[in-house]
Amino acid sequence: MGKIVTFGEIMLRLAPVGFERFAQAREFGVVYGGGEANVAVSLANYNKEAYFVTKLPKNEIGQCAVNELRKYGVNTNLIVRGGDRVGIYYCEKGASQRPSKVIYDRSHSSIAEAKREDFNWKEIFNGAEWFHFTGITPALSDECAAITLEAVKAAKEAGVTISVDLNYRKKLWSTEKAGKVMGEIVKYCDVVIANEEDAEKVFGIKADETDITGGHLSDEGYKNVAKQLVERFDLKYTAITLRESISASDNGWSAMLYDGKDFFKSRRYDMHIVDRVGGGDSFGAGLIYGLTSGYSNQAALEFAVAASCLKHTIEGDFNLVSIEEVETLAKGDASGRVQR
Template structure:
């Protein structure tokens, strides 16, 4: 299989133990995270060669984060050091009818102050097959839209498949800013990953007869959305996650892959959530893995949905599931019985 490159932020995650609210916490559990890093860890656990590209400061906290990536076999040789801080992400996990809450402290992080020309994309993309980026990365700093566009252009020059997750974050930029930038990024995108909210807010494309706040999902609406995305941007594949939120603790989860004018739907999983952060990233990793392996569209979407389903059962942001575990679930074994 080919090598996958991911480019994005790398942050510290601080969470109260268990399901404590921020006001109750007198300590935090520490982890490291970032959308693209999450994808690469998931792929590395599937025995895919990976390299992470980011910019972080030269200090012991950043060193600890890099050590964690190396532990999970994610390449770090193209990480550059600079800036004064890593961004911080505080998470209060929700339960039942109480939603999770996120607080970000990431302004002026190392990558937020990156500039065009800072990364040697010719060296980075040499011998690689797929480049993955998200809509979070260009939103991080004033010059990051141009840095991201520089990266996707170079990726196409080197013949890479470009995978992009829209991943809109309202606390980082406006819908107008996101739409302007991401429409340019999508000109170079082959695999587009999205959900119904991001399609509407960033690209103005809305699924028919769907209200995410009421938990309604209309499959025909998503087929229409995917068709519009292919028609307008020329992407080859569209992966859309289908989440029906019953509560913060329980969701119904499935996905759709639209390829060559045909929609493919995964089975739907009833999941009891341990930690939902990184669920979309594990879905993206599953789609990328299916592409690398040359899976059929149906097998790809079943694999990606199963990978993401399993991530919801794992604490912290990384999906540490193996190919064997994912294939077992995708093949129909959802019993959760102990493996001896």
Template sequence: MSKVVTFGEIMLRLAPNGYYRLLQNDQLQATFGGGEANVAVSLANLGVDATFVTKLPNNAIAQAAVSCLRSFNVDTSHIVYGGQRMGIYFLEKGASQRGSVCIYDRSHSSIQEATADDFDWENVFSDAEWFHFTGITPALGNNLVDICEQACLEAKKRGVRISCDLNYREKLWSKEQAQKAMTKLCKYVDVCIANEEDAKNVFGIAADGTDVYSGRIDKSAYAEVASQLKKKFDFQ
């Protein structure tokens, strides 16, 4: 596969050592992460030419994130700079019966306040074969919905295949907002990645007879969910 472009937010991740809770440890490990950035890194590790696109502030923390991406051979040449801050998330890793806890501090980040003029998609997709984004990015605001659509339109114009991981995050937007935005964006998508919860939360398509919390699973229901999604959006 030739060049794959991913677009989204990379954030500073702060986490206690080991499985301590946030207030049980006086030190936090600083790393970087984000759904689309993680995909770019994974592809680069497999030898794929991967490019990550975002907007970052022009400061030392953002440069550390860029250096981290470059260390994995991810192309960062299309990252744009501006705005005041990177998004941050605090992660408390779960242990035994205690689930993980994620706390966002990403309001007014550079990418959240980006505009359509920030990105030269014609140049970004000049030699690309694939474009990937997730439902996390348009969840950051209506401006990001428009930017994602702009990217999809340019990708389609150039014959670039598009994939999207629905990845519904209730901390970022409502089901109604997600359905409106993703219905608009998924008409451009060739390959959709989702689980039964995403399909239900975003599009109201439920896997009948399946409840992951109780452990009751009907495999045929998953095929029906996939069939309904394909029929609705003509996914490949």
């Protein structure tokens, strides 16, 4: 079993207690998280050899982030130390018809100011079987975009399978720049993961007969999106998560997978949300786990959706569930009965 490498930013998350608004808060809870770090933690929980690559300051706060990853079994030996700060984000959890809000304070973080010479990708990918990153990482800076491009080229040369979660963030860059930068990077990828909006925001590929804010998603429309992505970038797989936003507290959740020949659709879950941050990352990790563990395409998809459904019940960015818990849900036991 080869190592799985993820690359991106881990941040300090500060959140008001419970469902308080920022204006009410007199204290903030502290957790750490970030797209690729979240994936690494999930994979480590599934007994995969998960490595997280980033750059963090050589101070106590940077060490706290490293310690948090180590706590859950992620290998941090490839993390570069240097720079001045850990990025921060503030998260106000929504409820019912009030949406969640995120405020970033991540400018000039160590990873955002990283340089290409910080990372020896040939060494990093030695013994690796999979490389995962998100569209957030190249959005951090022009240099991060260049670093990511170097990474995917090196991974491709090393014969490593490459996955990307498009993860478009409008607060980080425009749709025009995202399309230009990601269009070049995704050429080297094997697997693209997207949600119901990403393909449109990044590549202008829109699902027909779909109203995201109204909660109506067309399976046929997203099949066409997946097909266009596979054909444009010569991908092995495209996976699309489908979130039906009934309210901030209740969502419908499912996904589809396309392998260039056949479409696979998961079962649908009705979720009552505790914390939705990291939901997409837990899906990506579940899919990577399934595809690297010999699961059929349908089984890998069901595992990923079930894992992500469970993440929505857990506070913080990380999906702290076991293989057995995910498989129990994927097999149909959604009762939530007390286990004694």
